[in-house]
Amino acid sequence: MPTPPTLSASVGPCRPLSASRPNLEGVPLPPLPTDTARVRIAGLRKVYGSGERAVTALAGIDLTVRAGEIHGVVGRSGAGKSTLIRCLTLLERPTAGTIEVDGVELTALGERQLRSARRRIGLVFQHVNLLDSRTIAGNVAYPLQIAGVGRRERAARALELLDLVGLADRADAHPAQLSGGQRQRVGIARALAVQPAVLLCDEPTSALDGATTRQILSLIRDLRDRLGISVLVITHEMSVVRQVCDTVTLLDGGLVAEHGPVAEAAGRPGTRLARALIPVPDLPVGGERALLDVGFSTERTPTAHVLRAVADLGAAVEVAAGTIETIAGRQVGRLQLDVRADRVAVVEERLREIGLVPTAAGEGER
Numbered sequence: 543m544p545t546p547p548t549l550s551a552s553v554g555p556c557r558p559l560s561a562s563r564p565n566l567e568g569v570p571l572p573p574l575p576t577d578t579a580r581v582r583i584a585g586l587r588k589v590y591g592s593g594e595r596a597v598t599a600l601a602g603i604d605l606t607v608r609a610g611e612i613h614g615v616v617g618r619s620g621a622g623k624s625t626l627i628r629c630l631t632l633l634e635r636p637t638a639g640t641i642e643v644d645g646v647e648l649t650a651l652g653e654r655q656l657r658s659a660r661r662r663i664g665l666v667f668q669h670v671n672l673l674d675s676r677t678i679a680g681n682v683a684y685p686l687q688i689a690g691v692g693r694r695e696r697a698a699r700a701l702e703l704l705d706l707v708g709l710a711d712r713a714d715a716h717p718a719q720l721s722g723g724q725r726q727r728v729g730i731a732r733a734l735a736v737q738p739a740v741l742l743c744d745e746p747t748s749a750l751d752g753a754t755t756r757q758i759l760s761l762i763r764d765l766r767d768r769l770g771i772s773v774l775v776i777t778h779e780m781s782v783v784r785q786v787c788d789t790v791t792l793l794d795g796g797l798v799a800e801h802g803p804v805a806e807a808a809g810r811p812g813t814r815l816a817r818a819l820i821p822v823p824d825l826p827v828g829g830e831r832a833l834l835d836v837g838f839s840t841e842r843t844p845t846a847h848v849l850r851a852v853a854d855l856g857a858a859v860e861v862a863a864g865t866i867e868t869i870a871g872r873q874v875g876r877l878q879l880d881v882r883a884d885r886v887a888v889v890e891e892r893l894r895e896i897g898l899v900p901t902a903a904g905e906g907e908r
């Protein structure tokens with residue numbers, strides 16, 4: 543982990559933001575090794591209502607976010623993402639299972655203890671709710687005020703936090719004077735004010751344009767690198783996962799359908815995550831032709847080998863569409879091959895020989 547900055551934002555006596563990990567009594571603990579779980583969710587179930595009207599939103603979820611890791615949770619509407627957030631912050635009591643954040647089992651705490659334990663989690667939302675009557679610095683200082691930090695100290699810390707998110711020069715501005723991206727930066731600074739172990743970002747860029755999204759994601763990565771903070775990003779945007787996440791979980795029907803490092807998940811042939819992370823256009827097929835979907839990852843097969851093998855297949859095969867991305871320093875790609883129907887078996891065999899797993903395009907996702 544890179545050298546931490548000397549920011550002194552924390553609740554209680556001043557200390558470096560990243561190096562200190564105060565426990566619930568405020569006593570600093572040594573920094574966690576990077577393989578330590580900061581979030582550990584086990585057997586999480588949430589059933590809304592009861593009897594005939596019961597809805598199982600989460601059907602038994604295990605999920606771990608390690609120290610300094612950025613983990614994405616994706617899934618279509620109704621998969622259980624919002625329920626997961628509400629359970630993680632204990633705004634919603636799980637029906638079963640445990641949630642541990644920074645070594646504290648939140649599910650074992652009563653309401654009073656929970657109030658202070660929730661400081662382990664910094665929340666960043668799609669729409670940042672800022673207090674219009676306060677300056678930017680006043681907004682960032684607000685959680686510190688609630689936590690009982692003195693006026694002078696919280697003003698100093700708010701400035702440090704604004705510096706960290708690149709807004710030190712706007713400390714005296716009011717929310718109405720900021721762009722959407724700047725408001726999100728303030729939201730992130732505010733979430734960091736009480737020195738959480740985990741930043742929980744709920745669709746953090748869904749309200750932003752492409753360029754601003756890239757800036758915010760790059761800020762999140764930068765903060766992770768500088769502070770060693772763990773980040774859980776809930777999103778429906780696969781581009782967010784590609785750009786910022788180290789690991790990813792796909793939720794489906796309240797269950798974990800797939801998970802793993804993003805580059806690895808993107809390179810697993812024929813899976814839903816691979817198809818979503820490396821999208822290629824849906825093309826019409828039929829008649830004398832068939833479409834084969836071929837995913838590859840340079841970890842197993844160099845891109846040049848794939849392209850050469852396809853070229854060697856000759857006139858029976860055309861590349862109808864293709865995408866190559868670099869994720870975590872690894873090239874991951876997908877090709878849609880337009881193949882003469884009577885040559886499909888031969889083409890599939892040749893591709894398998896070089897370690898690829900062709901599947902029929904549009905075939906049921908695994």
Ligand SMILES: Nc1ncnc2c1ncn2[C@@H]1O[C@H](COP(=O)(O)OP(=O)(O)OP(=O)(O)O)[C@@H](O)[C@H]1O
Nearest residue numbers: 590597598599617618619620621622623624625626
């Ligand atoms: N308060 C509630 N009472 C009853 N059922 C609920 C409640 N909240 C969510 N559900 C149901 O639980 C399931 C999961 O919903 P949830 O909102 O967690 O999904 P989601 O992945 O966040 O969806 P979206 O992306 O549309 O927000 C859905 O079937 C939903 O209808």
